[in-house]
Amino acid sequence: MMDMTTQGEFILAPGEFNVICPYNMAHVVTNARLITHLTKCRTQYQKDCERTGKPKDMRICNFNDNHRVFAPEINFHHERCEDRYKVVETIRYHASDEFARKIEADRRRKEEDETRFGGTNKDKHDQDKKDHKSRSKDAGHSRHKYDEDKRSSSRSKHRDEKPAPKIWGDEQEDWESESKGYEAAYDPQEKLSHGGILYQPRGLSKSERKQFRAEQKEKANQRSLAETESLKKLDLEATPTIKKERKEEVMCDAPSPSSSYKIKKEFSLKKEPVVVKKIEKKEEYDDFTGEDPFS
Numbered sequence: 559m560m561d562m563t564t565q566g567e568f569i570l571a572p573g574e575f576n577v578i579c580p581y582n583m584a585h586v587v588t589n590a591r592l593i594t595h596l597t598k599c600r601t602q603y604q605k606d607c608e609r610t611g612k613p614k615d616m617r618i619c620n621f622n623d624n625h626r627v628f629a630p631e632i633n634f635h636h637e638r639c640e641d642r643y644k645v646v647e648t649i650r651y652h653a654s655d656e657f658a659r660k661i662e663a664d665r666r667r668k669e670e671d672e673t674r675f676g677g678t679n680k681d682k683h684d685q686d687k688k689d690h691k692s693r694s695k696d697a698g699h700s701r702h703k704y705d706e707d708k709r710s711s712s713r714s715k716h717r718d719e720k721p722a723p724k725i726w727g728d729e730q731e732d733w734e735s736e737s738k739g740y741e742a743a744y745d746p747q748e749k750l751s752h753g754g755i756l757y758q759p760r761g762l763s764k765s766e767r768k769q770f771r772a773e774q775k776e777k778a779n780q781r782s783l784a785e786t787e788s789l790k791k792l793d794l795e796a797t798p799t800i801k802k803e804r805k806e807e808v809m810c811d812a813p814s815p816s817s818s819y820k821i822k823k824e825f826s827l828k829k830e831p832v833v834v835k836k837i838e839k840k841e842e843y844d845d846f847t848g849e850d851p852f853s
Contacts, residue, residue, distance in 0.1 A: 576588060579596070581600060596624065621639045
């Protein structure tokens with residue numbers, strides 16, 4: 559065995575320590591995993607002995623299975639084994655007169671209980687429990703009767719007005735009535751087929767998968783066209799209608815040089831008749847000279 563202070567970088571739990579395997583000195587394991595390691599290593603040791611022809615001279619201690627000793631040293635180990643005292647003392651106690659007296663005392667105590675209570679302590683406890691339940695039931699029944707007798711006079715007035723109580727089991731049960739008025743349950747397959755979710759169903763053949771993909775592509779195209787049409791309708795509803803008009807002004811000279819005419823033509827998208835307006839120029843004179851400034 560190795561001391562915990564010389565175990566280097568290994569961190570062990572409290573109470574653990576390293577042990578060297580008796581079958582192979584290069585194997586070092588903890589005491590908690592020693593029995594598991596010995597079971598595997600013993601099998602390998604026996605195979606190696608059969609292959610090389612060596613004798614199987616490793617023996618197991620009678621007092622502790624973790625102790626594996628060579629055959630010439632087994633008797634020496636049995637005399638000085640650390641677990642010998644525990645095993646021997648246990649066997650010695652069970653074979654002693656003290657243990658026999660204890661067994662006899664327990665047997666006599668059990669017989670006295672059977673003769674005194676007509677059974678074991680467990681039977682007596684069960685009987686007491688039944689008696690307690692019966693007393694509690696009787697007490698509750700008597701109290702219930704007392705309350706009923708006390709209020710019987712007040713209840714007799716309204717006894718005729720109350721309907722007769724319904725007894726369970728008189729009416730025939732109709733299981734189909736529960737399903738009436740309910741819609742069909744939710745079908746996820748139906749939701750996937752009509753929704754815009756791409757998925758690949760399982761259990762289809764090659765031709766069925768090809769047909770399914772074609773149907774999905776067609777549905778996707780139809781959905782995209784429907785979305786485009788709906789967006790166009792929304793755009794048309796959102797934009798207000800504006801009436802656009804085009805106006806053109808034409809200036810021409812009148813036959814008389816002293817006056818001019820301004821002809822204004824209006825053209826619109828409604829194809830309204832052309833309106834020709836004649837605008838006469840106002841004559842204005844200079845305040846100081848009295849002459850016509852346009853002449």
